Amino acid sequence: MTLKLYHAPHSRSSRIISQLFEMDLMDAVDIIHVTIPRQDGSGGRDPNNPHPEGKVPLLVHDDITIWESGAIMQYLTDLFPDRGFGAAPGDAKRGLYLSWLYYYGDVMEPVIVHKYAELTHPALQTTFRGFEEMTERLANGLKDQPFLLGDSYTAADLLVHSPFAWFADFTPDVPVIKDWVARCTSRDAATKTMEFDADLMAAA
Structure with a gap:
């Protein structure tokens, strides 16, 4: 191989x-x-x-x-x-794992780029949602748990937290999100x- x-x-x-x-x-x-x-x-x-x-x-x-x-x-x-x-086929968290991986590319990155470029249009909001909706989804996903799939850090966390590691100013001012980003960026x-x-x- x-x-x-x-x-x-x-x-x-x-x-x-x-x-x-x-x-x-x-x-x-x-x-x-x-x-x-x-x-x-x-x-x-x-x-x-x-x-x-x-x-x-x-x-x-x-x-x-x-x-x-x-x-x-x-x-x-x-x-x-x-x-x-990750979460292999058959794992109870497989669906959640795949959803976060695809949510990043399909929603999060477009929303963050639109905010960075200061682009607004009803079609963008309807298709990708907005920064506030993205923030709410992340906060709900991290409520009462340290990582997106629970107690374990996975590729989902690595991918989804990455724009906030690059552009700290874009990290939502929400304690559960800020604490999660800090946990992710402090890893060896x-x-x-x-x-x-x-x-x-x-x-x-």
Whole structure:
């Protein structure tokens, strides 16, 4: 079995690096450092990156290609269910786990980007909901429990908390959410990921 992750430091693919640290899989995956266009105008598309849009993350498992963070996270937790970082098929929390992974990409990220860009329109509100509704959903999901699936930190928490780790000012001013983000960002894997990315940047 060959696993390759196409990764650019300090990007969305850093979440997958954190997942690999959490699952103790860094030695099982070849990390291929590629460049990507950055919002500040730096970087550029890397010809060595097979992603059709030149983005990251991209996971290649033998002849299978997987893109999008949520899909990669689910794929890895399903591929290595013994690592206990998700909810495998048959697990009572499988539906909740998948719902949070897909909620992130389908609702949360669009809502946060719209807020960042100061975009408002009834069609956006109707399709994706708004920041207030997103905040309420998160607060209800974390009520009376430390993580989204209960007592255990999973890939769902890693993915869903990530925009607040990058943009702390966007973290809702709600105690259960702020405490959850703090728990997520203080994990050893988060520190190791920052160190890993810093080493990649220094070597580039």
